[in-house]
Amino acid sequence: MPLELSASQALGLWHAVSSGQVKLDGRDLTLRQMAILLEIYLVPPPHTVRGLAAKLSVTKPVITRALDTMGAMGLVTRQRDERDRRNVVIQRTVDGALYLEQLCDLIIDQGRALKP
């Protein structure tokens, strides 16, 4: 199910959704934080700090800090891996799912409202 977008549709959609996010949601997630959050929720677990860092080509402290921030927002949770206690497993939360659901609705609505 590939998606064929025109240049106008692509940038128009990005514009509408970005503006909508800025106007509606006070939380100002970084592009990196957004990428991390989506990775956690859209890719099957388990997720580790090291794995996320490699997947996004950023350093580990970037992940740790992002998890700190998004954890304080209630969007994710961390838990020690009991099988290898060096690892930390990142887990999803209800609030995080709700947040992405909201984003999803915004994207779909703005896509539907693309002006001709």
Add this chain to the structure above:
Amino acid sequence: MPLELSASQALGLWHAVSSGQVKLDGRDLTLRQMAILLEIYLVPPPHTVRGLAAKLSVTKPVITRALDTMGAMGLVTRQRDERDRRNVVIQRTVDGALYLEQLCDLIIDQGRALKP
């Protein structure tokens, strides 16, 4: 030309493009900065600080700072309005157009590559 997206397509696209931006482009624009940049390039001029602030429901210093940063990156330029010298007109640049063209390609490519 409305665009009908499924939930999976919407979040998948957002995920792929966000990750691509993080990995490929060193510039880490804030969501707000991105919204401002797209507003400047997709909406017919003239653009003023006050107008952008109102359009995005943010304060004026946010716009001034974003223009400082993106100006240093070469993405936009500022110029006094000679007809009413209180105003500042924000203008597009070649580099800014190239940057958005790159983003556009990324969105289109990732949309096309959405996994079934």
Add this chain to the structure above:
DNA sequence: CAGCTTCGTTACGCTACCGTATCGGTGAAG
């Protein structure tokens, strides 16, 4: 056990953004 690797986290100095408040500069009205 000692030695080494692999985790995630923390420390450090730095830069950039935030919101509020204020500041010059400009235009318009009395």
Add this chain to the structure above:
DNA sequence: CTTCACCGATACGGTAGCGTAACGAAGCTG
């Protein structure tokens, strides 16, 4: 000319991000 309204920029204190480097805890190897 004085006064007032408006626009963008700046100052300020606070917060949060960055990259590099070092750290403690946990596993692995011999």
